[in-house]
Amino acid sequence: MLQSAASLLGRPFAGIPADRRKGIGLIVLAAVMLLFPVFHNNDADIDSMANAMSYAMLALGLNIVVGFAGLLDLGYAAFFAIGAYFYGVFTSFQVMPLWHSYWAPLAAIGLVQKMNQGGPDLVHFTLSFWLALPLSALVAAFFGVLFGAPTLRLRGDYLAIVTLGFGEIVPIVARNVDSVTNGAAGLNGIQAPMIYGHSFGVSATPYYYVGIAMIALLIFISVRLRDSRIGRAWMAIREDEIAASAMGINLVRLKLLAFAIGAAFAGMTGVFFVAKLQTATPEMFGFPVSTMILVMVVFGGMGSVWGVVVGAFILQLLQSWFLQDLTQWVNAFGALIGVHWVQKVDLVQSIELIFGIILVVMMLFRRDGIIPAARKAPDLDFRAQHAEVKRGGFVGLDRIPRWEKRSGNALEVRGVEVRFGGLIALNKVDITVPAGGVVAVIGPNGSGKSTLFNVITGLVPASAGSIKFEGAELIGLAPHDILRKGVARTFQNIRLFPNLTVLENVLVGQHARLRSGPFSSVLRLPRTRVEEKRARDWVLDVIAMFGNRLTPRAAQTVTGLSYANRRRVEIARALASRPHILLLDEPTAGMNPAETLELAEQIKSLHELGLTILLIEHKLDVVTTLADTVIVLDHGDKIAEGKPEEVRRNEEVLTAYLGRAAKEAVMAEAQQAGAENVA
């Protein structure tokens, strides 16, 4: 509904290109915001707006943690408190150490003052608001890492409860450390910001403008991060941690980064908030505040930058502007119908009840929020959907450069053992994949094939053995480091990032090959631009390997794709990292014979370009056409190894695969065939 309304509104401007329209919209919005205090000279309303901005900034910060990286933080207000107390302590008269001459340099630059209240000389901290903003961001980010580090290994719901705990501890500490925070009474006399020697004073207007500047900055940072290598990695983690780490994303580092940046936003907001209020008490930062920020993010749309800003404004202004008016109307209505309690209802009191209802209703009926983050790409039109399928194969592969020729063995698995409790999933298995070769692994269900891939890619630990890739030991490395070394894989039960587009999914595969960090992503340095452009071109080339199967669908989210296409996206994602060896776990499962043949051809072409391949496959004809060597696993043991046609005749293999009776049938058939040949 929202979409159709937007498109109706957009119709008169249809002549203007979309980019331009966005730019013009932004300019209009900025102008309205900047002129608001001029036209509406009501200090209370301007103050409400400035408060709403504080919450919008908090919502932007929490959005990075919850919306982008998918880490449910229920104690986010802790970082708000840290920023607030940081500024409060260093500008109020609460902490006043004895004066000593080593304070003099700081006094010279205006950070402290010498004071005398009729005792010895004391130090009064006078940290500048403008300096406090970046410093508090750093301090809060530090605490973000400190709180995050022990908890990030936890599953999502445990993380939620631990952050809730931290969110409670911070106000408790603030309440208990009287000497620094003045306990429950809170800090008073916090300094207002100064600009060119003038204090902001009591008017809300200067805060309003500072708020606009800060919010513009935070929106800018959020958008830049979202559309960068970092943002993609966060969303990949949110969608599927295991796949993300197998695609080269360092989970710990990126989660900590999200925590740190989210905390930094809250720290800055804390400075702004208490500078405006000129007081800070522990009550201002408790669980209700964390929940309120969460409500704003959920209401606006998790992961949607503009959504959470709009959500925060709507809810905050609902509270400070509309509920009062609404209460009057409802009371008047009560008087009209003569019902006593309706005349008495005070809706302002029930704001938290309304928040609770919003949370529940949004979760039940509109989980993506009022402005969903996922930009839905238009469906393919009829012609594109029914276009003649142009297969990839050699045609599509001409943009993919050959792999460097290597000699010797690419992968050497020696005596690897994997146990799950009492179950031995792999029992002292040896496997060798020569550089440039294709090795297939076959075996009945539950024989340990996928476990072999998991242990090679670092997803399950080995209890014994060694895995050497191009001479380097893989055991003990984290999955993302293993990908970095050139080992990429697909999963048997496809693990794509469901809410990302085809292009974004495949771009995640490039993560380990790109370098831009948070700063260069926000600043979008020339280096970053070049890198990003090159990554996109390369990814489009990889996608083009599948002819016109994926290319026209590059902007669609992967959930809408056919099963076969999702498998192709997963292969493309693995190839995007330009691995030296590709591990394919049943790549043709669920494909019809024509599709299977097509994919087999493409795998063969990749092999001919020099890529080393290790493949799990149930379809024996595929194995026979592709593989140089076949390895057979059964109950965790390697029971055979050899050329495809040798293995096909191996007795033990037939027993494992087909059972005794079937084996005899096959043997009889083979004998008969032999007899006919003789005749």
Add this chain to the structure above:
Amino acid sequence: MTVFDVYLQQVINGLNLGAMYALLALGFTLVYGILELINFSHFNVFMVGSFVALYTLEAFGLSGQTVILAGLPLVGVLLVTFAVTMTVTGTIGVGIERFLLRRLRAVKGPAAMITTIGVSYILFNIVLLTVGADTHNFANPLPTVTWAIGGASLRLRDVLIWIVSAVLMIALTYFVQYTKIGKAMRATAQDPEAARMMGVEVDRVIMTAFFLGSALAGAGGLIFGLYYNFTSFLIGFTAGLRAFTAAVLGGIGNVPGAMLGGLLIGLVETIGSQIIGASWADVIIFAILVLVLVFRPAGLLGRIAPNKS
């Protein structure tokens, strides 16, 4: 009082709190064991329970600590109050499951947990808006018999709280171990898919878990009132978090673990407060929560659940 007496007294107090946390922790554990969901609404179902109990007692004409009952009348009033409170909170729990959480069962991600936060908020604010923010004096008909043990004192009401909690926990253990639906519950907790295929009605099992958990939370709410002689709209959050910590400490999903964890957290709270001050009690408890989760996520009695990947 000697130092020993002080600590003995804190152990007695800790066992009271521990019994209450254990009852609450069971609710977290039953639901988590089956749905892997942290049910935040549980915090305030407990709080609502203490108000239901308060009004039930008042309906008997009891108010404050003035009317003391003994013998059969006392047993009768307590039985009715427990029954009413537990039925009401149990029904609230079932309602939350049936009308809200069931629709979200197939939804991945934090949607269900966020919903329970919303429900918790709704319950909290409904109580705040209807009964007000004041602390309510809790009607308490328990006789004020006290025995001296050295310098410490053991009250009859402490003993009654232990007996009631023990009876409830034994009943629950029996239910989970030996009844048909209890067995179905354990089966579902282990492997919902397999349980469904073996003919377990998963919906009914989940509803039972919510009913039992919420009913025990109601009992906990009544015990809170009898122990502290007051109740307030605020009590759910702190007690809920401590009880959740108890569930995690014992091994979440593990029924005996929740009981053990509850007792330990009760003792940690009283003894820890004695040592470093009551205002730091929650810091100790959260520190335990974090340490357990980081170093022994399976808790004291739990086992690490197989990764469902």
